[in-house]
Amino acid sequence: EVQLVESGGGLVQPGGSLRLSCAASGFTFSSAAMHWVRQAPGKGLEYVSAISGNGGSTYYVDSVKGRFTISRDNSKNTLYLQMGSLRAEDTAVYYCARDRSFMFSAFDIWGQGTMVTVSS
């Protein structure tokens, strides 16, 4: 079964750090570009970051650039999002998603999401 499972969310203080993980199974992970998308409570979807299949190319939306780092370990079929200098506005459910084609197309497989709460 094709599946993505996120973990690592939780409560963190403003200015703190957190690392999210996304474990993939059921497909050739190293061939797939991957993305992070977030959703603040009661709000819409917001694009966050992308990484190519071999990890050589990355992209960040301006609001997280310099604070978040996307990476992957293809030997472990796992995607990561290292989040630093966290702000209240980073509070959201974070979803990992697979790109169905090249690096930016449609997101055809999504994880269940992991909640990140930034609060003192």
Next chain:
Amino acid sequence: DIQMTQSPSSLSASVGDRVTITCQASQDINNFLNWYQQKPGKAPKLLIYDASILETGVPSRFSGSGSGTDFTFTISSLQPEDIATYYCQQYDDLPPAFGQGTKLEIK
């Protein structure tokens, strides 16, 4: 950045109704437009990609059309399980951007 504007923001319809949602891009995005369905407490699900291609396994009552700046998403006959929020998303330019969503309810 490209802005995506969906209308309406919410919609109430009866079972069996034809439902239409529109999505307008702030600039030409060719046909680089996807539609997702999100049920409460769940992850989004891809329904349509490249403006009009139905994702495998998605019921044929869902369809999409359009190109350039104006796009339409249609449910030909609304079913109770279609209650969800629907999002369009462009990928013609970076960053990929989602519309604000259309919340669909049963009347």
